[in-house]
Amino acid sequence: MSGATHTAADPRLYDRTAELAAVGRLSARTAAGRGGVLFVTGNPGEGRTSLLSRAASDFPGTAYRVAAPHHRGPWSAARVLFATLAPTPAAARRALRLARGEGGLARAMATLVTEAEPVLICVDDLHLWDAHSRAALAAAWQETDGRGPGRPGRVGWLVSAARHHRFPEVPGAETVRLGRLTTAGARALLADLCTVAAPAPPVAERLLDEAAGHPGVLAATVRRLTVAQLAGTQPLPQPAVDDTVLAEVYGGLLERLPAASRRLLATVAVAVLAGRTGADCARAETYGVRDGGSGVDGRAPSARASAEPLEGLVADGLLRRRRGGAVGFDDPFLGRAALASARPSWRGETRAPGPAKGATPSADLPADRPAAGAAALARGRGHRADRLGPSAAVRALSPVARGRAHLVRGLAALAGGPVMDAHEELLQAAELLRGRAPVEASDARFLAMEAAWAGGDVEGCLAALDGGEDVRGTERDFAEGLSAALTVRLDDARTALTRVVTGDGATDDPRLLLRAGSAALVLGDTATAARVHARALVKARAEHRTALLPRALEQLAYAELRAGRYSRAARTAREGLRTAEATGQHNVAAHQHAVLALVASVEGDGTAVTEHAGRALATAGPHGLVQAATLAEWALARAELGRGLAAQAAARLVPLVRPGPRGGHFALRMLVVPCFVEAAVATGRDAEAREAAEEYAAWAALGVDGPAPAQLARCRALLGEGEAPAYWFGEAVRRHDSCGNDFERARTLLAYGTWLRRRRRPGDARGPLRDALVTFERAAAGGWAEHTRSELRATGGASGGATDPAAPRELTPQQQRIVRLVARGATNQEVADHLSLSPRTVDHHLRGVFARLGIRSRVELPGVVDGWDADGEARTVATERPECR
Incomplete structure (x- = not known):
């Protein structure tokens, strides 16, 4: 492991009191016959190997040290383990055969380790073990409740792994996390490293400042300095902790990552280090990913998963998502190392603007200013590796690299921050990448459109969709079709989007399937949209597209909701909520909360409506999520209407159906109108209801929403006079029968029965009310069912007619x-x-x-x-x- 400060039998450790105490507890349990497992995790160079060496040296019984194999093949690590423990090669081979068979690794270990004395097995770099060996070892720990093989369990396991590795769940296991050294600990380590001559005080202060308490970085820096440099008679490198040092400490970790992951880490480093200070620096350090989208009747269309691997880095712990959806390096040295490892051709040969005004990167400090570092340490502000400015590579960025930095920052805001900030960042990215990286430029434009969609900004959507020559094929069809839909040119929209549904809907790429499902929603075909989105979800799961799953689940939940399949929508949204929260996609989680609130408003669960809508609005407000906020408010109003609180519902719905920037989301306004008309008529606001219904009639005629004709007929029935409502209610029921959505049909029957009862026709009212009650009960719509029962009782019948004399x-x-x-x-x-x-x-x-x-x-x-x-x-x-x- 890189950065070990000692390889002697009794290595010295500094600032590791808590870690050594945990090792002591493991040793005591093992000596007492109880065994145990202790996990140790840390970044490269933070001393995991040194801790294992010290533990093996201090252990009173027999201690074995097992390093990771050089070549990772199936069972390669198990071979190394058994070779270390077995007295002969033949015994090692027998143990391996037993481990690979039904006996498992626990039984294989029992043949090699006796109980005559306690044994400590120190396993280094578990993250480099092959999957077969890791799984077998985890099963052995779980089988023996973490006490090791054999009885009474006199085997202790001390296991180290990199910070990004996820240890298995082992009963009774303890985990310790190595961190940076204090100033005193780092100073003691520096003295231990400089055995020939102590460094001059100014040199020592500068080394301590730049190494930031990282033992491996400090050791690697000292190793490359000459005696004259340590003495201060020759200048130190600028900076002392340069790319060579970071490559020595972090090179092993970076080399084992996929090329796409290394490139994304470098892009993130550009976003962090490209020269922002103060409040701007805080924004520059936010980035993240979001993938996919939805359709024009309430969901945003999808873009490529260009940054999808970034969420994998978050899940692996190499990056950490912070408050508000921002993502940052827990270890700033890792970001600098990732950027240093990037190919010069990617970093670019065109010199970009230098750091922003006011930036004071330590790389630019003259060698005669070590006193500034000493003063910082004395004030307690030392060991701040993130104070180090960008290396020379950062200050020589091409437009493509700068565009990618904007793309990363925009993705962060799209995943968990203000969406209109994301829109601006993504548009800038698209302009910088235009003509240079056309695929990424196209991605940036679609993502900018998605941000504007979530923020309810039609003009922002149209500006983002104007991608010029960077958009081709079905992407052009999608952009042109969506632009036509947003400007109410439905014939043009149908022509282009039908090609998208036909083309992308026939692929196996989940990203393109999501886009095809979005196009189907634009066309009003909710059944096709749900089917295609379900296929996208299946493919995303099969391909282990962790970052794509929340988006796929979000779109499928919405499509099921629009199709009136509420139980399916709820099940999908709950899973989507879990995956969104696990990956830090907080804006996606807000939308899933809004979907769950709408489902709960159907079920009549007022508590669930309040909870989910409240959570959606808590994120939607500060992040500008007009779409999620509209869905949540609609859910609250529908729940109030179901409880008979029509006045409250009407007041809540008025802003949602109002056009303009202060109204609801542009793609949801018309969907809310039928609910508003019902509430407004019940409270005497007939003029407002009639105006909304007239606009709704024009929209329903466009044919982009299947249930719209039936709901328009219900609106006309509610607004009608004399005997006209009887005709319109009958027409509404007939149209409901041809378009599905039993819940809306039951609401129409409830309204019809209520109208008949108020016309003093109780006998005629019972039939529609009973049919409505059966549907509400089958849909588990408790609140609506209770409302219907009260109407039935008012007709002279009992709940559902069970004890009705007739x-x-x-x-x-x-x-x-x-x-x-x-x-x-x-x-x-x-x-x-x-x-x-x-x-x-x-x-x-x-x-x-x-x-x-x-x-x-x-x-x-x-x-x-x-x-x-x-x-x-x-x-x-x-x-x-x-x-x-």
Whole structure:
């Protein structure tokens, strides 16, 4: 491991009191026969190997040190482990065969390690082990509850791995994390390293300042200095911690990363180091990723996953997402090393502008200013590697590199920050990359459009879609089709977007599938959109596209919601919320909360509506997410309407249906209108409702929303006078039958039944109300079902008609006989035998009875029969004793 400060039998460690105490606890447990596992994690050069050496030296029994193999093949690390422990090569081979078979690694270890004395096994660089060996070792730890093989468990495991490695879950295991040294610890280490002659005080202060408490960096820096440089008679390199030092300490880690990951780390380093100070520097250090999008009827279209691997770096711990969605280097040396390792051809030969005014990179400090470093240390502001300015490579950036830096910062804001900031950064990236990196320029433009979409800015969307020659093929179709849709040129939009659905929808690339699903939503084909988005999700999972999953789940949840499949939408949104939060995509999480709030408003779960809508709005406000905010407010209003709070619902919906920058999201306004009309009519705001309905009629005629004609008919029924509503309600139900969405059909039936009851036609009202109740109950829409029950009670019937005096007369005699037999506990077979029917016929009759009476199961039938009998007795008494009337 790079950066080990000692290789002697008894290495000295500084500032490792807590870590050594953890090692001491492991040793004591092992000596007492309880064994155990201790994990040690740290960045390159922070002393993991030194700690293992010290632990092996201090252990009172037998200690083995196991290094990672040079070549990583299946079971290669297990071979090294057994070769270290086995007395002969033959024993090692037998252990390997046992480990690869049913016995597992625990049993194989038991053949090699006796219980005569305690044993400590120090495993270094677990992250370099092959997957087979790691899995077998984790299974052995879990099988023995973390106590090691054999009984009573006199084996201790001390295991080190890089900071980005995820250790397995092991019961009872402890983890310690190495960090930087204090000023005193670093000074002691420096004295230990300079065995020939102590460094001059100014030199020592500068080395301590630049090394920032990193033991490996300090050791590597000292190794490359001459005695004259340490003595101060010759100048130090500028900076002392230069690219050569960082390559020695971090080169092994970077070389093992995929090329795309190394390039992204370098791009991130550009964004961090390219010369911002103060508040600007804070913005420059924010970046992240977001991938994909959705369609024009409420979701933004998708762009490429150009920065998708960045989320993998976040998940691996090489980068850390901070407050507000920003991502930064926990270890600033890693960023500088990543930039130094980038190819000169990528960094560019064109000199870019230098650091911003006011920047004071230490790389530019003259050698005669070490006192500044000493003063900083004395004030407690030392060991700040992030104070070091960019190396020469950073100050020689090409337009492409600067464009990528803007792209990274824009992606950060898109994932978890203000979306209009993301829009501006991404447009700048597109201009810098235009003609130089056309694929990335196109990505930046689509992502800028997505940011403007989330922020409800139509003009921003159109500006981003104007990509010129950088957009070709189906990308051009998508851009032109979406631009046409945003400017209400629907014929042009259909022509271009149909080609996108046909072309991209036939691929296996999840990114292109998401774009095809988005186009389908623009065309109003929610069924196709849901199907294509589901395929994209399956492909993303199969390809382990971790960063893409939240976006795919978000789009699928929205498509299911638009198609009226609420339970599916909820299940998908819950999974999407978990993945978005796990990857730090907070803006995606806000949208999923809004979807869950809408589903909860259907179910009538007021508590869930309030919780999810509140969480969505908490992010939407500061981040400018007009789309998520509109969905959340709509959910709150619909829940209020379901509880009969029409005045509150109307007041909440007024801003959402109002056009202009202070209104709701441009792609959601019309979807909200039917709910507003219902609430406004119920509270006497007929003029506002009529104005909104007229605009809705023009929009429904465009044919971009399947349920719109049915909901328009319901609006006209609610606004009609005389007997006109009866016609429009009937027309609405008929149109609902042809476009699906049972929930909206039930809402129309509820409104129809309510209108009939208020016209003093209770008998006519019961039919629509009972049908609505059955649908609401099947959809688990508790609040809407209760509202419907109250309307039924107002007609003179009971909840669902179960104890309605007229209910028996609405059943056939055969159905009445079946009800009474089942109410007494008879099974379908027993009823069939008694009435000479088939069990299937009995089941068919029972389903009809349940629908007619508004009940859900046979267990409710005894109460139904009791209610009929009680009502019959009451009528008999009233007939025999007329004086009691």
